[in-house]
Amino acid sequence: MFQIFRTPKQPFLFCNLKNVFLLLILFNSTIVLCQDGQLDLTFSSYLEAGSSVYAITQQNDNKILIGGLLGDNYNFTRLNEDGTIDNTFMPVTIFNFVSSIAVNDRNEIFIAGGSPSYIKKLNQDGSEDQTFNFEGISGSGSIREVKVLDNGKIIIAGNFNQIGNTTISAVARLNADGSLDSSFNLNFPPFVSIRTLEVQPDGKIIVAGQYYTIYEIFRRYLPNGSIDTSFNGDESYYIYDIKYQDNGKIMIAGPFSEYSGITRHNVARLNNDGTLDTSFDSYNLPQNGTTYTIFNILVLDDGNYILSGSFNTYDGLPSKYLAKIEADGTINSSFDVELGPDYFVWDVFEQNDGKILIGGDFTNYNGTPINGIARLTNTSLSTDNYELKNWINIYPTVFEDKLNIDFNGSSQDTSTSFVEVFSLSGNLILSENILDSKSLYLDFLNSGTYILKITDKAQFFATTIIKR
Incomplete structure (x- = not known):
């Protein structure tokens, strides 16, 4: 399962696998992401050179x-x-x-x-x-x-x-x-x-x-x-x-x-x-x-x-x-x-x-x-908003082709929620809005460990997921 974090002013960072494993131990398999200001690899410029x-x-x-x-x-x-x-x-x-x-x-x-x-x-x-x-x-x-x-x-x-x-x-x-x-x-x-x-x-x-x-x-x-x-x-x-x-x-x-x-x-x-x-x-x-x-x-x-x-x-x-x-x-x-x-x-x-x-x-x-x-990327969020409720379930965390994100029948407004998948090196692979419970198709990923992060307003949680 995952834990919920208040967003810190200076987020925890990882820059190599040693730090990743240390954070997994400290936070019960839930981790916080890399520094902001990195290139979002899901966005590509198709402009001409010299633009x-x-x-x-x-x-x-x-x-x-x-x-x-x-x-x-x-x-x-x-x-x-x-x-x-x-x-x-x-x-x-x-x-x-x-x-x-x-x-x-x-x-x-x-x-x-x-x-x-x-x-x-x-x-x-x-x-x-x-x-x-x-x-x-x-x-x-x-x-x-x-x-x-x-x-x-x-x-x-x-x-x-x-x-x-x-x-x-x-x-x-x-x-x-x-x-x-x-x-x-x-x-x-x-x-x-x-x-x-x-x-x-x-x-x-x-x-x-x-x-x-x-x-x-x-x-x-x-x-x-x-x-x-x-x-x-x-x-x-x-x-x-x-x-x-x-x-x-x-x-x-x-x-x-x-x-x-x-x-x-x-x-x-x-x-x-x-x-x-x-x-x-x-x-x-x-x-x-x-x-x-x-x-x-x-x-x-x-x-x-x-x-x-x-x-x-x-x-x-x-x-x-x-x-x-x-x-x-x-x-x-x-x-x-x-x-x-x-x-x-x-x-x-x-x-x-x-x-x-x-x-x-x-x-x-x-x-x-x-x-x-x-x-x-710019994930540093304010800590002044409401307490995020434990109303999201993610399964299975070891998957073949897709993950399910379930809101457990909650009436919580999810219009500002979005999900992101990162590599262990911190590169953003996928980003999507969440408007309702959904299946996240990740069959294009290579086998290995990734980071799933869900953000809603001023709080987020992140957990490791494994692609078989």
């Missing part, structure tokens, strides 16, 4: 949308959960690059980037939604960010001075049909470029960018477009990314070495009023202009963060282009990328099952060839 992924998001059916420079005229595509190209999605819209993708609760897709399309709304087959009529950007320019609001309107930000025949700079709001919402204007002068934008749950909008590539912009606006005078952001620094947290704190990242005169290397946390939150520190990330910096911050459900960018150490420890840090800014050593990706990581996305998708310029991860996008 760069700048934007990742996931639909509510778990299909994955990606965009960037993908070696074709469209520069965006949709993937199945295993990383294969979704052949039911056939793009017809041309972008010279894609920088942002948004999907709303109705699975409506918005793609934004460069010319000639700038922003399009797509149907589920990849065709253009003909009811969406964006007038286009006059002259040169691009859209860097697209956000869909709860009321169906769309916020766009980037480098532009005119939409259709209307003069409007850097940030605009569109109606649901793509037309310009003339009631909203932040009144930026020409030659403002907004790099990043975040919309708070209360509708306030935080923007960061530059004016004439000299003067920095970091401001918050009310939903009606007027300046929020309660926000005291320091406009001395170029900011690449902004993330708003549920507790009202604000994370920022970019090529800066301080904030309001206090040392902070490339990442800082702010209070809701824009002042520095001194309970979070950044630890010795090399600061050298844009050579070593952070492009993206992912706020995890457990309160930790994953940083991505062009850096290669954090707090003096090797951490190539990726680092997982605690809520106070210290590095989380359970997330070990080892050699990691071989080049920059531009975007990081947390899937519904907690696994991490990364997109960038890389062509391999820990020496394994994979172009532009990869999925990483």
Whole structure:
């Protein structure tokens, strides 16, 4: 049988068979798994060599949308959960690059980037939604960010001075049909470029960018477009990314070495009023202009963060282009990328099952060839949720071709449960959602010992299984 564990902040690890057997003795044949940050071998990138992924998001059916420079005229595509190209999605819209993708609760897709399309709304087959009529950007320019609001309107930000025949700079709001919402204007002068934008749950909008590539912009606006005078952001620094947290704190990242005169290397946390939150520190990330910096911050459900960018150490420890840090800014050593990706990581996305998708310029991860996008293990879970009940039975643990997973007639909600099978070296072999009692067909495995892990919300258990 198995035992149930509360998920520790620093999980037990095994790196060789000696450690495996020791853990089997200690935990009555039930073991805990390897470090996070390892390549998920059930996910394969089918992108062309030289592809760069700048934007990742996931639909509510778990299909994955990606965009960037993908070696074709469209520069965006949709993937199945295993990383294969979704052949039911056939793009017809041309972008010279894609920088942002948004999907709303109705699975409506918005793609934004460069010319000639700038922003399009797509149907589920990849065709253009003909009811969406964006007038286009006059002259040169691009859209860097697209956000869909709860009321169906769309916020766009980037480098532009005119939409259709209307003069409007850097940030605009569109109606649901793509037309310009003339009631909203932040009144930026020409030659403002907004790099990043975040919309708070209360509708306030935080923007960061530059004016004439000299003067920095970091401001918050009310939903009606007027300046929020309660926000005291320091406009001395170029900011690449902004993330708003549920507790009202604000994370920022970019090529800066301080904030309001206090040392902070490339990442800082702010209070809701824009002042520095001194309970979070950044630890010795090399600061050298844009050579070593952070492009993206992912706020995890457990309160930790994953940083991505062009850096290669954090707090003096090797951490190539990726680092997982605690809520106070210290590095989380359970997330070990080892050699990691071989080049920059531009975007990081947390899937519904907690696994991490990364997109960038890389062509391999820990020496394994994979172009532009990869999925990483991330099993460290919060310990703040309910007690997991002993309501699952797994049999037989020595099997020929299949295992049975039985919920014993429980009414427990299993919509967030999933099962994984690992090799003894920690490589992920299979991952599936569990929606009900099921048979798990494993006839493709070679004879030997494997690890079965079932996760539900904040807890998991793992046990050895043997294939005859």
